[in-house]
Amino acid sequence: MANRWRNTLTTADVTPEAMFLNRRQVMAGAAAMGLGLTAAPLRAATGLEPNSYEDITSYNNYYEFGTGKEDPARNAGQLTTDPWTIKIDGLVEKPGDYVLSDLIPQMTTEERIYRFRCVEAWSMVVPWNGFELADLLDLVGVKPEAQYVAFETLYRPEEMPGTRFPVLDWPYREGLRLDEARHPLTLLATGIYGKPMPNQNGAPIRLVVPWKYGFKYIKSITRITLTDKQPKTSWNMANAREYGFYSNVNPQVDHPRWSQATERRIGGGLFARREPTLMFNGYDEVASLYEAMDLRKNF
Amino acid sequence: MIQQINSRVRQIPNWALYLLGAVPVVWLYVQGFQNALGPDPVDAIEHRLGLWALWLLIAGLCISPIQRNTPLRLLKLRRPIGVLAFMYVLVHFLTWLVLDVQIPSQIWADIVKRPYVTVGMVAMLLLLPLALTSNDWSIRKLGSKWRQLHWLVYPAVILAAIHMILQAKGFQLEPMIYLVVVLVLVGVRRTPLYLRR
Ligand code: HEM
Secondary structure, eight states: OTTOOOOSOOGGGOOOHHHHHHHHHHHHHHHHHTOOOOOOOOOOOOSOOOOOHHHHHHSOOOGGGOSSSSHHHHHGGGOOOSSOEEEEEESBSSOEEEEHHHHGGGSOOEEEEEEEEOTTSEEEEEEEEEEEHHHHHHHHOBOTTOOEEEEEEOOOTTTOGGGGSOSSSSSOEEEEEHHHHHSTTOEEEEEETTEEOOGGGTSSOEEEOTTBOGGGSOOSEEEEEEESSOOOOHHHHHOTTTOOSSOBOOTTSOOSSSOOSEEEETTSOTTOOEEEOOGGGGOGGGGGGGTTSOTTTOO | OHHHHHHHHHHSOHHHHHHHHHHHHHHHHHHHHTTOSOSOHHHHHHHHHHHHHHHHHHHHHHHHHHHHHSSOOOGGGHHHHHHHHHHHHHHHHHIIIIIIIOOHHHHHHHHHHOHHHHHHHHHHHHHHHHHHTOSHHHHHHHTHHHHHHHTTHHHHHHHHHHHHHHHSOSSOHHHHHHHHHHHHHHHGGGSHHHHOO
């Protein structure tokens, strides 16, 4: 793990009283999960505070549980996430059904505090716990012909009331180019605030790609397929004009429904001011992945 | 029973209806100030006011078919319902403008570039002259033109339902149901059932 991505935001950046409690929960939760987080060194505040656990777990887009923001928190409780297996297939050396509880001990789980930017022009800051997708790809062995990674969400209508109507063409699908998937920023997250991933946030395991819009962060992953063709992705299938395959956060390329130049930080109350949206959501280190590309065409 | 309802309705003073109609919007904003609407109060208020506006417009469309086909006499409620519907549209719009979009240059860009906003805007502008002429003086003054003018409520409500469909993401059932209800209520005015009596 030579050049792993280094976190510049830690919970130590956070001082308000409300967060103090949460921080204690983080430590307790982390200890319980055996994550062994060491005390982060105190740094000057960066101005970015993670949203509260409450915010992050009560304001979700997870259409398998309903299209309202409160629906997932209300309806996802019944989801069975244990046992959980991920089918890994396609252009890999070791295809198979991987049991999550066997997989996690083999991975390096760490805390990553990332900005989260939804395509609907709102944003949060989330302290994820997870491991780099690249590590999993190394474990299963990617064949040289592979160029893309396709993902699928669980589709289980008995437990997912939102899937009884074809809001989208279920199961939910997402995809990344292999170099995006291998980028050290890209995580498979298994928790938030040191606690196991809540169902409404995509338990037990979801993707996190912080320089892309939130709908790329596919939840409750049951299948990962390495391919040589660009995979189909759900929102692109539903409306190709509005949702591109790449969907990188880009303040210069407007979505037909929302200007992407600014965003509203969730948790700021009734009078929160809009803030400028940053290219690649502020993660400039990914710019080199797209050097030769017209990001207006490949939105 | 019906007689009782009719006489009760006749007795309700208009100011009481307006007061009652203001309760949801005031309550929403009180909750918003108290941070009791979840992590994103702006979104919550915007959406619920949109729904209230549409419910009131639909309620307004129900009055005249009820008047013609049942012994219930609710016509007196139509004006307060209509004026309140417009108030909800206006506060829905102002919430979007002041608390959501905020930035003046972006407001105009959104109105011309985002079809769901454009359609909502047209619906609101169609309702404006109706709200302004919902008084006895205008009815007297405009004579037969008043009826012609208030015919605009039909395209306005249809556009409002289309606005709801356009703002929904993916293929959703609820906005379709609203559009069907609206189309039935407008369509019924062209059927013999409605022209009877
Ligand atoms: C007759 C006029 C209007 C009616 C009846 C109406 C009604 C609605 C309804 C029912 C919704 C969906 C609420 C939900 O499903 O939760 C909605 C959403 C919305 N409306 Fe309107 N509306 C009207 C005019 C306008 C105008 C003039 C604007 C702004 C210029 C506007 C901006 C919005 C916005 C921003 C949303 C939310 C979209 C989103 O969250 O993506 N509406 N409206």
